[in-house]
Amino acid sequence: MLTWLCLTLGVAFSSAVVPFVSIELFVLGLAAKEPGIPFLLLGLVVAVGQVAGKLVHYYVGRGSIRLPEFLHRRLHAREPKPLTPRRAAWQLRTKRVRAWVESVRARCQEHPRWMVGTYTVSSVVGLPPYMATVVLAGLVRMRLSTFIGAGLVGRFIRFSLLAASPALCAGWLF
Template sequence: MISIELFAIGLVLKGPEIPWWLLALVIATGQIGGKLLHYYAARGSIRLPPFLRRKSANERTGRWREYLEKFRANCHRRPVWTGAVLLISAASSLPPFAAVAVIAGWAKVPLVTFLVTGFVGRFVRFGALAIAPGIVIGWL
């Protein structure tokens, strides 16, 4: 596994003629495509292999489950809040966007909300990363 952030910065430094927006567009598209698999798996649309599934229904209790149920209810009651959490996570990775993609699928966040906010956040993140080396070099 490699860090896509380091790859993007290395690519910009190696090939500065690549437009920043094109690099951000390609990476954001790939990232959302990958996270979409997480989203659908958590939603139950993709059947996971047996070793990734829960063994029994008894494991579905506890504080963590209660927290997730509250989160699911909040997602349905407050769609703007849901979009903001997704957008912030996609742009900053706080909380990690991979985890948020799974939770969004489990909470049955509308697909359009997930795709739009995730793509915009990822585009902003990787656009900023693609522009950063040029800004730093310009200062020097």
Template structure:
């Protein structure tokens, strides 16, 4: 039970800070504790990951007020610095692409649900990116949680079972 609680904490942490790899943690855990249930680990990680990503989803949706230091303060009468003007010019294409993508997501919500589901399962496109995009596209919380938990549960249950499956396969083919 202690390891499941630790796993939940690492899963939440990895959802918030992408530098933490829940995959590496999970493989290390199941290798050193082979008796752990892949089903329980998959469920705990899925809940932890979606709980952590919920902050990004809600912030992108505008449902969560971000701290003031994260908001850019602009004086509408202030002159734009040359550096800022250059940055705006360089990022105009990306901003336009994101705007068109957001509009497409609003027109075709099933596309965003499918993309998020695939991302939660295989990690491509990156799960962090589809989490934020789902929030920007105003995906329903129910769809976000359902697709995310199911995909993450399958992904991490299979990953948790993989060392045992690999060891069993190696044992069969070694004899």
């Protein structure tokens, strides 16, 4: 059981840092394969791994960790490409998205409790996307203790329910 929990912690951490790994599928599979692992313990391990991994994104949003140069946008590239109608539409869309993100960030700084509530709901439900709220929490400089506490509680609820669901479904079906 300890081996599975250590593996789960590693997968949870890696899925938090690199979003291409699905911790939800892993938890469902593990809970179905190893029903002897208590679902609350599994939820706790995943919550700790997820929040620890998301600290990287939080600190990037806060500006404490600098991204590698190849991930930065180059403002003064060679010559600008000719503006086709398709590129013009794309630039307009991205400009609107950037303006929307900036307005949300400003509102979050004005109303810190709103940001805590949004972050907590996102950590349980996943809407708005958890990764986005993590970065936004860093941008608005949410207190680290609040970030960790709300994230642990929300992720614990989410993944405990998810780990318990294979047993619930098996109980209904058989």
